[in-house]
Amino acid sequence: MANNEIEVLEDYITRNNLKITSQRRTVLKAFLESEKHVSVEELYSSISKSEPKIGLATVYRTLALLTKSGLALEMDFGDGQKRYEHCYMHAHHDHMVCTECGKIIEFNHPLIEKFQEDVAKENGFTITSHKLDLMGTCRDCS
Amino acid sequence: MANNEIEVLEDYITRNNLKITSQRRTVLKAFLESEKHVSVEELYSSISKSEPKIGLATVYRTLALLTKSGLALEMDFGDGQKRYEHCYMHAHHDHMVCTECGKIIEFNHPLIEKFQEDVAKENGFTITSHKLDLMGTCRDCS
DNA sequence: GTTGCTGCAAAGTGTTTGCACCCTG
DNA sequence: CAGGGTGCAAACACTTTGCAGCAAC
Numbered sequence: 069m070a071n072n073e074i075e076v077l078e079d080y081i082t083r084n085n086l087k088i089t090s091q092r093r094t095v096l097k098a099f100l101e102s103e104k105h106v107s108v109e110e111l112y113s114s115i116s117k118s119e120p121k122i123g124l125a126t127v128y129r130t131l132a133l134l135t136k137s138g139l140a141l142e143m144d145f146g147d148g149q150k151r152y153e154h155c156y157m158h159a160h161h162d163h164m165v166c167t168e169c170g171k172i173i174e175f176n177h178p179l180i181e182k183f184q185e186d187v188a189k190e191n192g193f194t195i196t197s198h199k200l201d202l203m204g205t206c207r208d209c210s
Numbered sequence: 211m212a213n214n215e216i217e218v219l220e221d222y223i224t225r226n227n228l229k230i231t232s233q234r235r236t237v238l239k240a241f242l243e244s245e246k247h248v249s250v251e252e253l254y255s256s257i258s259k260s261e262p263k264i265g266l267a268t269v270y271r272t273l274a275l276l277t278k279s280g281l282a283l284e285m286d287f288g289d290g291q292k293r294y295e296h297c298y299m300h301a302h303h304d305h306m307v308c309t310e311c312g313k314i315i316e317f318n319h320p321l322i323e324k325f326q327e328d329v330a331k332e333n334g335f336t337i338t339s340h341k342l343d344l345m346g347t348c349r350d351c352s
Numbered sequence: 353g354t355t356g357c358t359g360c361a362a363a364g365t366g367t368t369t370g371c372a373c374c375c376t377g
Numbered sequence: 378c379a380g381g382g383t384g385c386a387a388a389c390a391c392t393t394t395g396c397a398g399c400a401a402c
């Protein structure tokens with residue numbers, strides 16, 4: 069794992085008069101080693117294997133911290149739980165979610181982005197963020 | 211309110227050996243008279259004014275029924291509660307959600323739809339549904 | 353008169369919070 | 378050694394479910 073993310077986190081922490089703890093390091097490490105779209109529960113159980121003392125609440129709180137510091141992005145695919153995506157040095161993209169196997173394919177289409185801007189402008193709307201999810205079946209599951 | 215929706219519902223109900231009840235009629239009526247993207251709680255409280263006997267669970271159960279019968283569409287804008295959209299005879303569209311006032315502008319851009327198909331095809335992905343939400347501020351709130 | 357429906361309350365889910373103690377800076 | 382961080386359990390918000398009585402067919 070690149071050390072850059074740790075630096076980003078420690079930077080955010082010191083700039084905001086917060087504190088670096090071993091738990092925060094552990095959660096960040098597990099997050100960076102996790103699949104790209106982890107749920108809290110998944111991350112928590114992967115952490116529990118090596119650090120059973122770390123509580124679920126700490127995972128929640130640390131993920132919120134990672135989100136604020138710009139390392140994680142909160143996602144909601146409508147399955148009733150939050151998922152977190154890596155976002156350090158990672159360009160914006162949209163998702164195709166396979167409803168059979170759960171695989172997530174990322175994509176980006178510049179023209180789709182452009183037309184979103186166009187449509188927003190036509191309606192006097194200022195976009196701060198957006199999400200586009202395609203649900204369906206991937207190549208292996210069709 | 212058009213009677214067509216009632217017919218759709220009663221049709222679904224009889225085809226599935228279910229029963230038409232006054233509660234179901236009431237919930238359907240309130241749903242049709244509601245704003246386009248109602249939350250369960252909103253619908254429940256508007257129903258409670260005229261029919262205080264109808265329970266929240268019935269509203270939940272009836273909305274699930276409306277969804278199955280093709281009259282409503284479950285939405286999730288990531289605010290932690292389900293919203294239901296009218297969908298009888300209502301073409302597909304996407305949403306701009308104003309994060310200030312909650313207003314929802316619907317739009318449809320044929321080229322965006324087309325490029326979604328293109329991108330999916332390139333990845334061997336078969337789309338069954340999709341959603342595109344733009345978050346930001348509307349004209350009045352910018 | 354079956355069988356499904358309702359209201360209520362209880363149970364479930366995922367997430368947040370209050371608090372006493374602990375640890376970082 | 379002050380103030381934030383942690384683990385735990387309780388609280389939360391939203392949704393689902395079990396059940397006894399009720400109503401539609």
